[in-house]
Amino acid sequence: PSNPSPPLHLNNLYLYASHTGAGLNDPLFTAARASAIPGFLNATDPAGAFQEFDLGNYWPYGFSFVYEPYAGWGAVQVNAGQGNAQGFGFVEVAGESVLVVESGTGEGEEWGGWLVCDWWHNAPQLFWRYNYYTPEDYPAPSSCADVDLVQVLI
Structure with missing residues (x-):
């Protein structure tokens, strides 16, 4: 991790969607498992799977990556539709299934x-790191932690 002393309260949290506009949400985290949103991989596109979520209404919601030029990381959104980020999958890390974006896809x-x-948002918020800027060159601020998104089956 690029922050040698990440805040401990950023561990063991559950993802939820915080409404920011019509069909728009920011992915935040809470200790309350009951607030977690169910997610699934939509692997119907041969170019790679989309990470989608069921927010309890008619539409699927997907991860969208916001690009920030010349920055070490960018925002992630959970927006109506399949999202703009593709190539998701799970890998085994220390006995847990961890969400990644697979190399060579999307x-x-x-x-x-x-x-x-x-x-x-006064709650922990999810961002994505750019591969071409290393955490050593762009270390996480003291209020941040490099994390794994671990699959929890419901």
């Missing part, structure tokens, strides 16, 4: 990991 050449920060 955003896989650009994705460099997950970052969670205490940001502007």
Whole structure:
């Protein structure tokens, strides 16, 4: 991790969607498992799977990556539709299934990991790291932690 002393309260949290506009949400984290949103991989496109979520209404919602030029990381959104990020899959890390963007598919050449920060929603918020800027060159701020998104079956 690029932050040698990441905040401990950023561990063992569950992803939920915080409404920011019509069909738009920011992915935040909470300790309350009951608030977690169910997610699934939509692997119907041969170019790579989309990470989608069921927010309890008619539409699927997917991860969208926001690109910030000349930055070490960018925002992630959970928006109506399949999202703009493709190539998701799970890998085994220390006995757990961890969500990654697979190399060679969709955003896989650009994705460099997950970052969670205490940001502007008064709750931990999800960001994605750019692969071409190393965490050593762009270390996480003291309010952030490099994390794994671990699959929890419901």
